[in-house]
Amino acid sequence: NAGSWDGFLRKLSATDGSEIWTRQFGGAGVDAAWSLAVDPSGNAYVGGWVSDQQGCQHFGGQDGFVAAYDSDGKLRWTHQFGRSFGDQVLSIALAGQGVVVGGTGDLDGMLSGNTDAFVRELDGSGTPVWSLEVLATSADEYTNGVWADPKGNVYAVGHDQTIGNNEAFIAKLAP
Template sequence: MVGRTWDTLYTRRFGNADAFLAKYDTAGTLVWGRQFGTANMDDAWDVSSDAHDNAYVVGRRERGSTNTYDLVLHKFTAGGALAWSRTVGVAGSGNGGGGVAADRGGNVYVPVTSFGRAMLVKYGPDGTPLWSIRDHSSGAPAVADIAVTPDGAVYLAGTNRDGMVITKVSPDGITLWRRSVHFQEFTQQQATAVAVAGDHVYLIGHFLWQPTGERKSLVTKFTADGTQQWQQPYHNLRGTDLAMDASVDAGGNLYLAGYRSGGPHPVSVGFVSKIGSAGGYPLWIRTVESSAGAFTFGMLVSTTAGPVLTPSLIVPFPRLVTEVYEVGYASGPVGDGHTGTAFLRRLNSVTGDTLWTR
């Protein structure tokens, strides 16, 4: 998990605010933590890993005391050593980052929107820029999120003046298709996340519910060739409901992470919901509550090999285990004795029950 801290978490404090990266194992034990930055303001927004467990962190770094920021990319090894850092895009574009995604070979992709123009940059495992593509059109979408498949196909979720947009880009930087997404005649439609597994491609966003002035979550599902399969709003009956991140398991089930406010919730409540590949009502919904408010902003689903199903056979078959993790922050206790601001929680993929919180 990544974030920003004003305190000394792991090593020492570098400046006004530092970025941090923490690695946990599946049991919730901290493996290592790193705090890094400059004498000014530093932040970490997103993290992705490759097949060798290297971590790629994207965030921003303040340029002196000018209140402008550079977008920066850092690579940390599996053991927590900083391998390299790169400034992405043009100077002062640090407010326009749209996440980071690494493929299994260690190539890493970073979208950036600056001065009204969108750009996607690909780096090799050693930090060498391999290519960049720019969209100079007046309707170019501002990218909010990125996902990459194991073979290097890139999906971008963005918003332009007409609404939500999803784009697929090949490993060598060629735009394969782009789809605009609209939900009826509602206004202020905005993309927040994209999640992909095989032929299951999801675009996540929200729209303004004009009768009440509240915002509601929207999911649109595509196939890998860009064919829209279904579209469905997901929201509570009263109040604002914002899905901020998403992930998909091997079976195509979608997991949404976000927060709710208003209506029955006097303070913000974080949530995670599981939705089947065919859509419909969520299979389960779990919330994170705190007396002063809680928010869930990150979601990760990973399918790994668990204990074998047939240990008596000569060639046993491993059981696939779906691990579900959520990341957020709360202004108070959220359970398991956790009273800090940031939290990491593991859930049971079948029931949604909490396994642990850190």
């Protein structure tokens, strides 16, 4: 453990549940993994947030991240982003040759409240293809789930938090 909390990814044997490999990440601060997707080749994509990931540029507050590992546990790429407030990847799904992620944060520096709900697509190398703030009001908004269909449509679900009131949203984003 490098700090208060660390995130980890562990691959287990399908036959007996024994550990094949474990990858730990995080720095001295609080770090967490919230989401996981695995493609048919066994490559794993994990998303969450880090407070000060060692070896990566830190943008302030909590930074959202996505890390891709091959089936042997070798790190393929990492995409880390953020601004001065808390940015978090809360959901991840396979999309074509890459992944689509959803979460909360400040992608464009134009926060409407404390955090805005977003969706971002990353290609097979971890490079952003597109990003969109799905919901941006004076409340805090979160994209809690994402899914991509074979036609390239992305679906997002989430909620906003206002004092004494929470509202859900469902969105379909066409390519």
